[in-house]
Amino acid sequence: MSKGKTILVTGGAGFIGSNYCRYVLENHPDYRVVVLDALTYAGNLSTLVDIQQKYAGRFQFYPGKIQDETVVCGIIRAEKVNYVVNFAAESHNDRSILDPGSFIQTDVYGVFTLLDAVKRFDVERLVHISTDEVYGTIDSGSFTEQSPIEPNTPYSSSKAGGELQARAHRITYGTPTLVTRCGNNFGPFQYPEKLIPFFVSRLIDDKKVPIYGSGQQVRDWVFVMDHCSGIDFVLHNGALGEAYNIGSDGELTNMEITHRLLKLLDKPESLIKHIGDPRGGAHDKRYSIDASRLKGLGWKPAYEFEEALERTVKWYVDNQGWWRDIVASPDYQAFVARFYGKYLGEDL
């Protein structure tokens, strides 16, 4: 086990990044964690309060963008950063359909800035968090790391652009990069625009939940702490220059997930509303991850799906202050009205 390292977690005020901070601080008692986050609509200091209280001496937060070379280099130098783990991204497909420009700024140009800084200051390793969506959609079988990169949305194509920058940096300059590709995460602190927290927060208030199209699209669900342990495993055990799929065989259709949420919250089926498909032809039908490369190195997921989903739903029931502040914010209200207004009408 590596001793006394400092990890720069970019995007650490978001869903997966903050859970990764918790994972590291708990599992590596001699590590320090430094977060750089632009606090976009998706990043909230309320997501880091427990960490700041519990790990005050080993945790530092810096506001700023990953595209800002001065800020990134300043932190790496001042904090003597050993590892960078990059979660910072615009991460929502629906928003990328409305406003793709910011996705290219952060998910492509921002990654380039980090890569240059890692090279310049001899950071030991950079793990870039990519996504299974870079593979596009698959009708049968599962994505392996050799599957073609065929993204279909502005979000997934930006993510592909970012990880290809990492690949090229490694090949051209020898920069110590690793890439991970995971499926749909769920768990505490997920911004309530994504399927599970969006539906749970609406169902708690007896609001209708909008299913895009048939609802037969398949996503490969992973509990966030399994994603975090996979990322940490890649950081410490992965081969430089490689990409690793992270998955736990969690394939379900959107309808199947929705029925489970209704059951866990004891809500009626009448709250389901089928709408047209706002993603149109860009709505990927099926994701499926083959994680055997990582499992072959010794990593395995620790959480059982049904138990993790129940725990997640309970978290949203018990932590309503966290998501109600977000749901009441002008940005959230404006997004929901703009994206869902014409589909949900009076059910908005």
Ligand code: NAD
């Ligand atoms: P999120 O939207 O919850 O959080 C993103 C964080 O990045 C926010 O705190 C935001 O403020 C910050 N950020 C955005 N732009 C920034 C910038 N320019 N500079 C610095 N910080 C910036 O996202 P998430 O769901 O936690 O996803 C984290 C990463 O994991 C993303 O790279 C995403 O592509 C990837 N990923 C997500 C999932 C998933 O299911 N959520 C699955 C696989 C991969």
Ligand code: DAU
């Ligand atoms: O696969 C990994 C990806 O998973 C990550 O890279 C992304 O950051 C993350 O947002 C997620 O992307 P999806 O687009 O799959 O997630 P989302 O929760 O937005 O949607 C999941 C499925 O549910 C998708 O088929 C669309 C559908 N959906 C979603 C919403 C928000 C609905 O039917 N209704 C909804 O209101």
